[in-house]
Amino acid sequence: MALIELRAVRKIYEVGSETVRALDGLDLDVERGSYAAVMGASGSGKSTLMNLVGCLDRPTSGHYRLAGTAVEDLGEDELARLRNREIGFVFQTFNLLARTAAVANVELPLIYAGVARRERRERAREALEQVGLGDRMLHQTSELSGGQRQRVAVARALVNNPSILLADEPTGNLDTATSREIMELFDRLHGAGNTVIVVTHEPDIAARTHRQVVLRDGRVVADTESGP
Amino acid sequence: MIFGENFRIAFRALWANKMRSLLTTLGIVIGVAGVIGVVSIVQGLQHLLTKQFEGLGANFMIVQPRQQFGGPGMVQKPVRLTWDDGLAIRDAVAGIERITPQVFGAAQVKYRDRVHSSFAIGVNQDWPAVNNFAVDRGRFFNKLDLDRRQKVAVLGLDVVDELRLADPLGKEIYLGSVPVTVIGVMEEKGQTLGQNLDDLIFVPFDTALGVFGRSAAEQVQLRLRLEGTDDVDQVREEIRQLLRRRHRLADGDPDDFQIVVQDEILEQTNTLLGAVTLVVAVLVGISLVVGGIGIMNIMLVSVTERTREIGIRKSVGARRQDILVQFLIEAVTLSIVGGAIGLLLGYGAGRLATSLIPGDLPPAHVPLWAIVIAFGFSTVVGVFFGIYPAGKAARLDPIEALRYE
Ligand SMILES: Nc1ncnc2c1ncn2[C@@H]1O[C@H](COP(=O)(O)OP(=O)(O)O)[C@@H](O)[C@H]1O
Ligand SMILES: [Mg+2]
Numbered sequence: 001m002a003l004i005e006l007r008a009v010r011k012i013y014e015v016g017s018e019t020v021r022a023l024d025g026l027d028l029d030v031e032r033g034s035y036a037a038v039m040g041a042s043g044s045g046k047s048t049l050m051n052l053v054g055c056l057d058r059p060t061s062g063h064y065r066l067a068g069t070a071v072e073d074l075g076e077d078e079l080a081r082l083r084n085r086e087i088g089f090v091f092q093t094f095n096l097l098a099r100t101a102a103v104a105n106v107e108l109p110l111i112y113a114g115v116a117r118r119e120r121r122e123r124a125r126e127a128l129e130q131v132g133l134g135d136r137m138l139h140q141t142s143e144l145s146g147g148q149r150q151r152v153a154v155a156r157a158l159v160n161n162p163s164i165l166l167a168d169e170p171t172g173n174l175d176t177a178t179s180r181e182i183m184e185l186f187d188r189l190h191g192a193g194n195t196v197i198v199v200t201h202e203p204d205i206a207a208r209t210h211r212q213v214v215l216r217d218g219r220v221v222a223d224t225e226s227g228p
Numbered sequence: 229m230i231f232g233e234n235f236r237i238a239f240r241a242l243w244a245n246k247m248r249s250l251l252t253t254l255g256i257v258i259g260v261a262g263v264i265g266v267v268s269i270v271q272g273l274q275h276l277l278t279k280q281f282e283g284l285g286a287n288f289m290i291v292q293p294r295q296q297f298g299g300p301g302m303v304q305k306p307v308r309l310t311w312d313d314g315l316a317i318r319d320a321v322a323g324i325e326r327i328t329p330q331v332f333g334a335a336q337v338k339y340r341d342r343v344h345s346s347f348a349i350g351v352n353q354d355w356p357a358v359n360n361f362a363v364d365r366g367r368f369f370n371k372l373d374l375d376r377r378q379k380v381a382v383l384g385l386d387v388v389d390e391l392r393l394a395d396p397l398g399k400e401i402y403l404g405s406v407p408v409t410v411i412g413v414m415e416e417k418g419q420t421l422g423q424n425l426d427d428l429i430f431v432p433f434d435t436a437l438g439v440f441g442r443s444a445a446e447q448v449q450l451r452l453r454l455e456g457t458d459d460v461d462q463v464r465e466e467i468r469q470l471l472r473r474r475h476r477l478a479d480g481d482p483d484d485f486q487i488v489v490q491d492e493i494l495e496q497t498n499t500l501l502g503a504v505t506l507v508v509a510v511l512v513g514i515s516l517v518v519g520g521i522g523i524m525n526i527m528l529v530s531v532t533e534r535t536r537e538i539g540i541r542k543s544v545g546a547r548r549q550d551i552l553v554q555f556l557i558e559a560v561t562l563s564i565v566g567g568a569i570g571l572l573l574g575y576g577a578g579r580l581a582t583s584l585i586p587g588d589l590p591p592a593h594v595p596l597w598a599i600v601i602a603f604g605f606s607t608v609v610g611v612f613f614g615i616y617p618a619g620k621a622a623r624l625d626p627i628e629a630l631r632y633e
Contacts, residue, residue: 054543056542056543056627056630057626076547076548077548080542080545080547081545081547083542083543083545084544095536095539095540095543095630096540097537097540099244108541108544109544111233112541112544112545112546112547112550113545156544
C-alpha cells in the first residue's frame with residue numbers, strides 16, 4: 001500500500017458562470033521514502049494537488065488515502081491533526097508569522113501538538129540547527145534573507161517529524177544560489193528517510209529528484225522514474 | 229492546546245497594538261470605574277447613615293414642620309409648629325418618655341477678643357437623653373435653669389478649642405449679643421454629613437429664641453423618646469390627630485408637619501441610595517455594552533488583519549477550537565484589563581470623592597462582591613462580544629486564509 005493514494009480526484013471551482021477543473025480525474029500513488037517532483041505549466045493544477053495532499057483542502061470528488069486512511073471521511077479536527085502530525089508544508093511565499101522570532105515560528109506545530117514549552121524550544125532549536133540557522137534562532141523573520149526565511153519554513157515543516165514533506169515551488173522566490181541551498185536541504189532530508197514532494201518549474205531542480213510527475217489540465221500526463 | 233499558550237499569544241497581540249488596545253477597553257474601564265466608584269461611595273454613606281440613626285434607637289421620633297407647596301398663584305399658608313404643640317403632645321399622648329424642642333441656626337460666639345462662627349441649638353434639659361448625647365465636663369442645664377431663664381450654655385469640644393478656653397466652666401461668653409455662662413462641655417461626637425456635631429453651642433430654648441428672634445418659635449422641631457418600641461405606630465397616629473386638630477386642618481388637607489421615626493429615616497436613605505445605585509447601574513450597563521461593542525469591533529478588525537496568521541496556524545495543525553480560544557482569550561483579556569484599570573480608577577475616584585465631601589465619611593470601601601462583579605461583568609462582556617469575531621476566525625478556510633493579501 002502506497003503512502004499516498006489518489007484515485008479519480010477532481011477539484012472543480014465555479015467562478016461566476018465558468019467551471020474550472022483544477023484537477024480533473026487525477027490518479028497518483030507515492031510510496032514512502034519517495035523523492036518526487038511535480039511539474040507542469042502554470043495553472044495545470046500543481047498547487048491544488050499539493051493542497052489536497054497536504055490536507056489543507058478537500059477534493060470535489062474522488063478518493064484520497066493517506067497511509068491507508070480515507071481522508072475524505074475525516075472531520076475538520078482530524079484534518080488539522082493530520083496537518084500537524086503527518087504533513088510538513090513549505091510554501092513559495094514562506095508563510096512565516098511576522099514580528100515573531102524564527103524559533104517561535106518553528107515551535108508553532110509543536111504548540112498545537114501539545115508539546116510542553118521546554119521540549120518545544122529544544123526541538124525547535126534542533127530543527128533550526130538542521131537547516132543551518134542555529135545562530136539565528138532569536139532573529140525576527142523580517143531580519144532574515146529570503147533563503148533564510150525559507151529555511152525557517154523548512155525547519156517548521158520538519159520539527160514535528162511528519163511522514164511527508166510537501167514543498168510548493170519552494171525556490172520560486174529565491175535566487176539560484178539560495179535555491180541550490182534549499183534543494184541540498186531537501187536532498188539531505190530525503191537521504192535521512194523522509195518522503196519529499198517538490199513542485200517546481202525548473203528542470204535542474206526536478207533532475208535532483210528520483211521521479212518527475214507532469215501535470216496538464218489537472219491530469220498526470222507524464223510520470224518518469226529516474227531514481228538511483 | 230494549552231491555555232497558557234493562548235494567553236501568551238493574546239498578550240503579545242494586544243501588546244503589539246498597545247494604544248489601540250487601551251482605547252478599545254475605555255468603555256469597560258469607564259463602566260467598571262463607575263460601578264466601583266459609586267459602590268464605594270454609596271457603601272460608605274449607607275454605613276454612616278445606618279450607624280448614625282441606629283444609634284438613636286427605634287423609639288426615637290422627630291416631628292417637624294412641612295412646607296406646603298401650592299400650585300401656581302396659590303397663597304401659601306404659613307406652617308407653624310411650636311413648643312406649645314410639643315407640650316400638648318406631652319400632656320395628651322401616652323407613652324412618651326421625654327420630649328424636647330429644638331431650634332437651630334448659625335451664631336457667632338465671642339470670648340474676649342476671640343470670635344468664632346458656630347451653630348447654636350436651643351433645647352430643653354431632655355435633649356441629651358433623647359439624642360443619646362452626654363456631657364463630658366460640668367453639667368447640662370436642668371429644668372430649674374430653664375424655668376428661671378438662666379443664661380447658660382453647654383459647649384461642643386470644637387467651640388472650646390476655637391475660643392481657646394483652657395478652663396471653660398464658669399466663663400462668660402457672648403452668643404451674638406447675649407452673654408451666657410458656660411456650665412458644661414459635651415462629649416466628643418465627630419462629624420456627620422455636612423454637620424460638625426462638636427461645633428455646637430447648647431443653650432436653653434428661650435435663650436435661643438432671644439438669639440434667633442421670636443419668629444423662630446413658629447418653626448420648632450420636636451424630638452421625642454418613647455417609653456417603648458412596641459406602640460410607635462399608635463403614638464405616631466395620636467400625635468398626628470392631635471396636631472391636625474390643633475392646626476385646624478380640614479379633612480382633605482395634607483399634614484403641615486412630618487413625623488419621622490428611625491426606621492423610616494433608614495428606609496428613606498436606603499431607598500434614595502437604592503435609586504442612585506439603580507440609575508448608575510443602568511448607565512454602567514450601557515457603557516459596558518458600548519465597551520463590549522468596541523471590543524467586538526476591534527476584534528473583527530483584528531481577525532481580518534490577521535487572516536494570514538490564522539491560515540498559517542491552521543496549516544500547521546491549529547484546530548477550529550484553538551483559533552476560537554485564542555481570539556476569545558484575546559477579547560476577554562482586553563475586557564479584563566479594562567476591568568482592572570476601571571477598578572483602580574473607580575477606587576481612586578471613590579477615595580477622592582469621600583475626601584472632598586465635607587464631614588466624617590468613612591474611607592471609600594470596595595466590598596469583595598463589587599470586585600467580583602466588576603471582573604465577572606468584564607469577563608462576560610469579553611466572552612459575549614468576543615465570541616462572534618472568534619468564531620469568524622475559527623471558521624476561516626485555511627487555503628483562503630493563506631491566500632489573503
Ligand atoms: N480558489 C480558486 N478559485 C477558482 N479557481 C481556482 C482556485 N484555485 C485555483 N484555481 C484555478 O485552478 C487551476 C489550477 O490552479 P493551481 O493549482 O494553482 O495551478 P498551478 O499551481 O499549477 O499553477 C487554475 O486555473 C486556477 O486559476
Ligand atoms: Mg501554484
